[in-house]
Amino acid sequence: MALVNDMRTVAALLEAAEREAHAMGDELPGAEHLVLAALVDSDESGRVLLGFDADQFRHAVDTVHAEALKTIGLHPDTFPALPAVARGRVYRGEESLGEVLERARLLARQSRPQGLRTSHIIRAAAHREHGTTARAFDLLHVDRDSLQ
Numbered sequence: 001m002a003l004v005n006d007m008r009t010v011a012a013l014l015e016a017a018e019r020e021a022h023a024m025g026d027e028l029p030g031a032e033h034l035v036l037a038a039l040v041d042s043d044e045s046g047r048v049l050l051g052f053d054a055d056q057f058r059h060a061v062d063t064v065h066a067e068a069l070k071t072i073g074l075h076p077d078t079f080p081a082l083p084a085v086a087r088g089r090v091y092r093g094e095e096s097l098g099e100v101l102e103r104a105r106l107l108a109r110q111s112r113p114q115g116l117r118t119s120h121i122i123r124a125a126a127h128r129e130h131g132t133t134a135r136a137f138d139l140l141h142v143d144r145d146s147l148q
Contacts, residue, residue: 031096038118046118060136
């Protein structure tokens, strides 16, 4: 039964990550969108672990994106949000999303019987050393080492 619940959790998180990506103007969801999905999920373990909510993390991601665009001379408002696209059950995402999801699954296996929780997603994302997620965590003063 835990495997079925994990599969439902993964499907819900991937769908939410895709919505977050499109709302932020990104075509494919990455690790940062998966973290956002975890922070808006009904399982509050991720929010409790971090001590902040999706809005705060979303603002940090927006700041990281804006700073990156400014370094190449672009303004963040240049890129509109993408329209939602109806897709089948095949999920596409950046490599970072797959890496975080796989690590979260391994963490969940170590903590049975509770199954995959949003705190596993957060802990897995904290393992990333580079990229938007790592920089957003740093902006929010998250001690990533303590989460691993």
